[in-house]
Amino acid sequence: MPTARRIAHEFLERRGLTTIFGNPGSNELPFLAELPEGFRYVLGLHEGVVVGMADGYAQATGRPVLVNLHAAAGSGNAMGALTNAVSSRSPLVLTAGQQVRSAIGLEAMLANVEATQLMRPLVGWAGEPSCAADVPRSLAQAVFEAELQRRPTYLSVPYDDWSAELDANAALTLDRSVQRASGPDEAQLRELAQELEAARNPVLVLGADLDTAGLFDRAVAFAEHRQLPVWVAPSPHRLPFPNRHPLFRGVLPAGIGAVSDAVAGHDLVLVLGAPVFRYHQHVPGPYLPEGTRLVQITDDAGAAARAPMGRALVADPGPVLASLLTRLPAVPGGDREFVPNPEPATAEGALHPEQVFAALRETQPADTCYVVESTSTNSAWWRQMDLRRPGSYFFPAAGGLGFGLPAAVGMAMGLEGRPVVGVIGDGSANYGITALWTAAQYRVPVTFVVLRNGTYGALRWFGSVLGTPDVPGTEIPGLDFTAIAAGYGVPATAVTELDDLRAQLKTTAAGPRLIQVDTAETTP
Known part of the structure; x- marks a missing residue:
């Protein structure tokens, strides 16, 4: 038996x-x-x-x-x-x-x-x-x-x-096998299409679930079909739309009043594959501008039930997008040229994070998967990166530190043949540092770029937001990640100059490697 x-x-x-x-x-x-x-x-x-x-x-x-x-x-x-x-x-x-x-x-x-x-x-x-x-x-x-x-x-x-x-x-x-089959009915699809066509100035808000479900390209096709401006929902852990696309407006700020300000002037907000909304900083204000309606399409029943405003349809966003593409006529015109990146900012005494991200953009293959856990450099990241493919960006979805290093290892093991780069802050890196040992033991082909500024940068920024700039525990000097990496068996190097960083990024390795970069302190 x-x-x-x-x-x-x-x-x-x-x-x-x-x-x-x-x-x-x-x-x-x-x-x-x-x-x-x-x-x-x-x-x-x-x-x-x-x-x-x-x-x-x-x-x-x-x-x-x-x-x-x-x-x-x-x-x-x-x-x-x-x-x-x-x-x-x-x-x-x-x-x-x-x-x-x-x-x-x-x-x-x-x-x-x-x-x-x-x-x-x-x-x-x-x-x-x-x-x-x-x-x-x-x-x-x-x-x-x-x-x-x-x-x-x-x-x-x-x-x-x-x-x-x-x-x-x-x-x-x-x-045994268990499968789910769900989709919107004909009446729901017809009502949604009519609401979109009647809207004077609609806007899309796309969430990470679209990238998870393999709907990145379909979302781009729909936005272009209707010439709809696109925001990404606040605090995204994946990117559902190319961030240099001419229709891309950015990542929505994670505050109630700030979101309302961002969608001002739009009479209809169509949210696909995201909660409404994952707020973070407490920025009071109206949930939506006066006269603005919101419709949420998500297969997450819990996210639909807890939303504080709007109308929700619990359904797979894939069939919804496919139906809208066929039901709604194309809107002509629109610029298809991607927006060029601005010149990176510079800093004295250390590299500006924008310089690091520009170097990544210029040296890494277009299909690189980036696992990012450097919160204080968030603005610099979106200014300098040009991400045009599905599965290009991953971030700790709940904001829990310790995601970056291990997730990059797991990504590289799951995405055989696709380059993986972990962009990790020196504060975050310590929460998952033992992932270096696994990367070394299994010879996982992953590049770790550790940004070292000697602080918990996001925490210091929050100190200014909350009016508490003098709290202790925000500085972490004396960390040498090259020595730590060597102890775990990962080859590592430290760079302070831009040319050295570019040279290191252009090299390839059969297994893991770590590049420590001294950077200036920035805010999200």
Whole structure:
């Protein structure tokens, strides 16, 4: 009779979940025993890094990814990174080992007390099998829930369950499949098309979900078809539209009043694939200008339900865009020439971040995937980059630090043949620094560019915004990332001159490399 472990491995193999990101403990070893040959276990040295790598891999491949964590303590270590995966709607399947069943009630060492509650409310589903025979079904549910909800799930399994022999009923899980089919109906599409055509001055607001769903090119085609100006929704973790396109107006500011000011003059705001809206800085004001209507199209029912204004249609944005392209006539005219980048700003004593980003733009291939975690250089980034392809930009979706380094590793593992560059601030880098070891051990071809200004730049900026400029803990001098990288096995170099930076960026490497660049302090 097959064991629970054997059925679980075969189920994962059939579903394509053969790359496992993990940091195991004793409770997890029985699950990892006898892994089939086609499986790859990617070891991270901290659970936050493990989840960050899996998040990057899931976003790169568009598929669910299995994560292997250690009981309660390891799961707790992963929760900071999990916030980003939740906001990016990454289908991670988190598994954790549990004590043997007879020891859970005793709260023995490494028992995960009330395991199904530990990761809530972050995960979309959490479970623990009621008995060993329920392990395969529970694992299947964790996978299907992650796919259907596009949200991480969590499964705790007592480690003595894995060796239990199961009857033929358990094996029925192997042939299961669950699919979703949803779309707007004819009346909804007709009403939306009529509303757009009647609008005097409509504007598009596009969200990261469009890039996730492979709708980047379709969004461009629709904007050009109707000559609609395009904003990207606030705090984007992916880019759904080319940022130098003549119709691109920028990334909306993340404040209530500021968003309202940005869309002033438009009578209709059509939001596709984004919440309404992910505010950050508290900027009071009206949600929308007087006389402006908002329509939101999203497949995220929760985002639709919690929006404070407007009309929402819960539907896949893909069919909506396809329908609008055929229902609405083309608007003639419009400039198709992309807007040139301005000359980069300069600074005294160090490179300006704009100079660094201009060097990246000029030296890196056009299809480079950038994983960015340098908040204080946000304005400089959008001024100097020219991103025209899907999957070109990734950012920590919940703002949780520690995403950049591990996500870049996961991206590079998932995007074989496509260049990956991590652009990381010196403050952010410390939260996921052990990802360097994984990059070195697995010879992941990724370039890390660490911007070193010796401060928590975004925090200092917020000090001025909040009227608290004199708080402690905003300076981090004395960090040498070349020495740190060398200790983890990643070749590294430090540059202070623009010509040296360009020369380094033009070189290629078979594995990971790190370039430390001293930069001037800037604000978002």
